[in-house]
């Protein structure tokens with residue numbers, strides 16, 4: 001039997017070897033097309049392993065140094081992708097939505113977030129419901145009414161989950177708070193058991209989104225697909241129950257249940273579920289992660305905390321006991337907002353987005369052919385000393401006066417596709433920061449705890465804080 005093993009090996013390796021030869025032959029032939037420089041990495045794996053090992057920020061920086069500061073090509077999440085870098089790349093993408101580029105989601109991401117959606121349908125169809133609605137529900141006028149809810153929930157959360165303890169692990173608490181806030185405001189879900197049922201599978205679903213798309217029960221991707229189904233099942237139950245109830249509640253779900261399509265029919269439960277999965281993915285992690293970074297930097301830099309505390313105490317003193325924050329109070333939080341923006345610069349919580357070229361694009365002397373997938377990312381400008389001197393320094397004063405140059409500070413994207421939830425995120429973060437600093441002084445329990453920026457930024461030990469009530 002043993003003598004067959006070398007032959008067996010040969011026959012197993014032969015198809016793989018042919019695949020490798022074809023792969024590298026194809027890569028070499030791409031050189032003739034004036035494509036941006038770069039490598040597609042390993043067959044199937046692409047450059048996902050490098051991305052995982054280096055983290056997005058270093059992955060991008062290394063390739064900008066090695067290939068071009070403007071644009072390079074790689075292979076991520078199972079697709080060949082051209083990555084635009086720098087302010088000019090951002091400008092080109094943001095100003096050409098619907099002309100040269102359209103949004104695109106890698107198949108692997110769709111399979112988790114929208115498993116039953118026809119993979120060949122355009123991205124627009126998948127989020128169409130949202131685009132009809134976003135400008136109404138996330139407009140400042142509509143958001144004004146959320147401030148008292150945010151304020152009351154922040155107070156209760158700090159009283160129940162932070163105050164009883166001399167030290168807390170801030171990151172998971174902030175995650176819980178942000179999740180509860182979104183579920184309350186969007187779906188009117190307040191029951192802790194129900195919240196748990198949606199939030200528990202959310203983390204594995206999110207981890208699956210940026211993992212190597214190999215669907216096996218023990219891979220992050222396989223677990224992500226399974227968790228995505230659980231999140232969907234729970235949201236579907238909520239939507240169905242509310243449709244049965246037929247009672248009007250003042251939340252986003254009630255508004256969507258009233259929507260009718262062109263034929264006068266109600267929007268299907270499936271479409272509404274898709275919408276809420278997309279909304280939770282887009283809103284929850286990025287907001288929770290931004291809030292955590294702000295608290296991280298406040299604990300790291302006492303002089304920043306003191307300056308911010310002065311501003312927040314002045315607002316607190318101008319209010320009657322128990323009186324909720326208002327839009328006007330938020331507008332007074334100028335220094336605090338600069339702190340939030342500086343945190344978002346150093347640790348951009350949204351990695352960027354994929355687009356597809358609608359036509360051949362000439363950029364920085366290269367050609368990006370029609371149909372090619374592209375990616376832009378705030379990591380390429382936020383850490384660039386050309387735009388932000390001493391980029392590693394935490395300095396909220398960068399945002400004073402006219403602030404950063406156009407297209408360099410882009411945590412929320414830009415142009416027609418700029419994040420529609422940016423004002424919601426601003427309110428949620430500032431309301432929490434107000435309540436936190438006016439109640440506690442905070443000190444890092446692990447002085448050298450670092451912010452680890454992989455795909456999503458997070459403190460290495462969950463941000464353990466000592467609390468000292470005022």
Ligand code: HEM
Nearest residue numbers: 282283286287290350353411412413414417419421424425
């Ligand atoms: C700090 C928090 C947040 C950050 C950093 C962030 C960042 C981003 C970025 C970079 C994009 C892509 C823009 C582009 O393609 O050019 C985006 C899109 C989006 N965001 Fe946010 N976001 C945050 C919070 C939220 C919240 C709270 C919501 C909802 C309430 C939300 C809803 C969306 C939606 C629906 C899109 C897709 C828009 C479209 O394709 O037209 N985001 N966000």
